[in-house]
Amino acid sequence: MNRVAFSEILHEKYYHKSLTVKCFVSGKSISPYTIPRKIKIDCYGESDKKCKGSNCKCHNAVIDLWDNKEDFLKFIDVPESKFISTIKLIFKLSCSFKFKVMEVQNAERIFITAQTGKERIKNSGNYICYSLGLGIDVNTYYELEGVSTVDPFSQLGTCLFYKSTKLKSDIDTFLLTKTINNELNEFIVKKPTIENIFCHLNDLYEYYAHNVTKIYNRFNLHLAVDLVFKSALSFKFGHDKIYKGWLDVIIIGDTRCGKGYVAEKLVDYFNIGETISGDNLSYSGLIGGIDNFGNHRVISWGKIPINDRGLVVVDEAQEMDIWTKLSRVRSEGVAEIVKIHKQINNARTRLLFLANPLLKSISSYSYGIQSLTDVVKAPEDIARFDYALVVSHDEVTADEINQVRKELSPMYSSALEQSLIMWIWSRKSSQIIFSDKAIDLTYKKAIEFSKIYSFVIPLIQGENIRIKIAKLAVCFAGRLYSNKDDGKILYVDSIHVECATVFLHLIYKQDSCGYYAMSKLQKTIDIGANKDDLIRVEKYFNAFTNSKPKLMKCLINNNSITSQDLVEQINISRDIGNEIISKLIDLNLIFKKHAGTYIKTPAFNSWLRKKMLGDKREDE
Numbered sequence: 235m236n237r238v239a240f241s242e243i244l245h246e247k248y249y250h251k252s253l254t255v256k257c258f259v260s261g262k263s264i265s266p267y268t269i270p271r272k273i274k275i276d277c278y279g280e281s282d283k284k285c286k287g288s289n290c291k292c293h294n295a296v297i298d299l300w301d302n303k304e305d306f307l308k309f310i311d312v313p314e315s316k317f318i319s320t321i322k323l324i325f326k327l328s329c330s331f332k333f334k335v336m337e338v339q340n341a342e343r344i345f346i347t348a349q350t351g352k353e354r355i356k357n358s359g360n361y362i363c364y365s366l367g368l369g370i371d372v373n374t375y376y377e378l379e380g381v382s383t384v385d386p387f388s389q390l391g392t393c394l395f396y397k398s399t400k401l402k403s404d405i406d407t408f409l410l411t412k413t414i415n416n417e418l419n420e421f422i423v424k425k426p427t428i429e430n431i432f433c434h435l436n437d438l439y440e441y442y443a444h445n446v447t448k449i450y451n452r453f454n455l456h457l458a459v460d461l462v463f464k465s466a467l468s469f470k471f472g473h474d475k476i477y478k479g480w481l482d483v484i485i486i487g488d489t490r491c492g493k494g495y496v497a498e499k500l501v502d503y504f505n506i507g508e509t510i511s512g513d514n515l516s517y518s519g520l521i522g523g524i525d526n527f528g529n530h531r532v533i534s535w536g537k538i539p540i541n542d543r544g545l546v547v548v549d550e551a552q553e554m555d556i557w558t559k560l561s562r563v564r565s566e567g568v569a570e571i572v573k574i575h576k577q578i579n580n581a582r583t584r585l586l587f588l589a590n591p592l593l594k595s596i597s598s599y600s601y602g603i604q605s606l607t608d609v610v611k612a613p614e615d616i617a618r619f620d621y622a623l624v625v626s627h628d629e630v631t632a633d634e635i636n637q638v639r640k641e642l643s644p645m646y647s648s649a650l651e652q653s654l655i656m657w658i659w660s661r662k663s664s665q666i667i668f669s670d671k672a673i674d675l676t677y678k679k680a681i682e683f684s685k686i687y688s689f690v691i692p693l694i695q696g697e698n699i700r701i702k703i704a705k706l707a708v709c710f711a712g713r714l715y716s717n718k719d720d721g722k723i724l725y726v727d728s729i730h731v732e733c734a735t736v737f738l739h740l741i742y743k744q745d746s747c748g749y750y751a752m753s754k755l756q757k758t759i760d761i762g763a764n765k766d767d768l769i770r771v772e773k774y775f776n777a778f779t780n781s782k783p784k785l786m787k788c789l790i791n792n793n794s795i796t797s798q799d800l801v802e803q804i805n806i807s808r809d810i811g812n813e814i815i816s817k818l819i820d821l822n823l824i825f826k827k828h829a830g831t832y833i834k835t836p837a838f839n840s841w842l843r844k845k846m847l848g849d850k851r852e853d854e
Contacts, residue, residue, distance in 0.1 A: 244391035261534030449492030487625030507545035601748030626746035706734035
């Protein structure tokens with residue numbers, strides 16, 4: 235029996251040879267095959283001129299396909315009317331006979347791929363194979379034993395497996411020994427202050443830049459990518475259980491800023507996760523689909539459910555047009571295919587999306603964070619990101635980029651970094667504990683953030699920002715190997731909450747992003763006009779005399795306003811309509827939504843409602 239690497243199972247040197255391979259089953263036929271195993275045949279004897287009489291192998295004989303298992307494939311997709319010719323071909327029989335199927339054998343068409351993301355990139359895609367028997371589970375690791383052969387009808391390489399053993403994933407098999415615990419202690423910062431922690435991380439990412447990614451002076455970028463690897467599956471936060479503890483992140487920025495290099499190189503360095511391109515990426519490619527394969531319907535899961543409990547980097551995400559279809563997988567970690575048959579699978583996958591701005595340059599936007607709304611249209615889809623990093627090409631000068639640099643002495647080995655990630659990913663929710671101070675501080679910071687940042691871009695909302703801060707606090711605690719009980723417990727303290735909030739301010743206050751600056755302006759708009767402005771607008775409206783009721787009615791009935799609305803509904807000239815728009819802008823009562831369309835401030839809406847209600851009472 236040959237133990238074979240996945241990439242070699244269809245190699246010519248293993249043709250017709252027995253082999254064992256470790257792989258991942260990504261899909262299979264919805265219904266299994268039921269094909270003959272034992273067949274009783276009985277020839278027509280002397281009435282058939284081709285019969286060899288007493289030497290005839292067809293006389294009252296029972297043949298068993300198990301003796302040469304590859305022959306099972308010759309019955310795949312073959313109608314019963316063709317069985318006689320198939321049996322003749324397999325057993326080289328010459329005379330005519332009748333047959334009866336005594337025993338049958340189940341078989342499943344399965345799709346297998348390499349075990350790890352790194353191998354999948356090299357081997358690209360699935361192999362179509364067959365497994366004898368029933369019960370192969372999709373989205374599961376297996377060791378399969380069988381023979382390498384060919385499909386008798388297409389001559390495509392395939393394998394027929396007749397023995398299967400479920401395997402545990404790297405997460406399930408990770409064992410925190412005393413030796414590993416001692417090694418992981420190297421990640422602990424001895425005096426964990428904000429300054430010390432971020433200095434330590436800066437040194438670490440300098441090492442990554444010089445030795446791994448070759449992308450320099452991009453601390454925020456390295457940290458934003460690294461934290462996705464350090465997120466936990468689920469955890470308890472006070473009396474609540476956070477079922478979705480893994481991160482969902484987007485990095486958007488100019489081309490050649492290194493976002494793809496950093497993500498891809500860290501995937502390689504940690505030897506964890508999978509990188510795919512969003513260019514021409516379909517829903518089936520990401521989630522899965524049910525297709526026709528001959529006369530069979532087959533289900534094949536996409537990259538996100540295949541990497542359940544793992545990590546996927548989606549590059550060129552600006553090319554995707556399926557954001558709204560990903561709502562359930564991103565919010566619940568559940569992949570669902572609804573066709574004639576409904577299929578559901580876990581997809582608790584850490585997601586890192588990399589995108590370029592649609593205007594080609596971040597500097598083309600007043601605030602870089604606005605580029606996010608071009609790539610992801612729906613506010614609810616934006617809200618599902620735990621954070622968004624904006625990177626611009628002018629953040630690092632050409633002089634800084636074009637310097638000769640030497641590699642640095644390693645801080646930690648790649649294997650130790652992988653062990654740290656496996657430790658975090660293998661922690662159950664009961665093994666992640668927040669201190670009381672950490673919980674109190676998370677709520678306090680959540681209130682502060684909701685007051686500072688505007689939800690016009692819904693990355694920070696009062697309803698869920700505490701959860702995002704808590705998830706990031708777990709990431710920082712994991713990155714620094716904050717633990718109790720010799721590593722059994724991942725321990726989150728107030729310092730890790732501080733790190734999470736510093737990180738969010740760091741990325742949202744940077745000039746390339748502008749989320750903080752935009753929020754300050756938006757908060758002013760949200761507050762709206764002062765008392766003097768409202769007195770001035772009332773005097774202005776009074777000048778319209780007979781048209782005033784129509785003007786007020788037009789403004790209160792339209793959630794968004796254009797000068798054309800005013801012209802049509804009040805019966806005024808275009809110049810007067812433009813004048814009204816200009817006046818309302820000057821008094822901070824409306825603001826532009828997009829070209830030619832304006833939105834009223836909350837204060838103006840409130841004033842209009844009161845005025846309209848007062849006018850009605852006077853009429854009564």
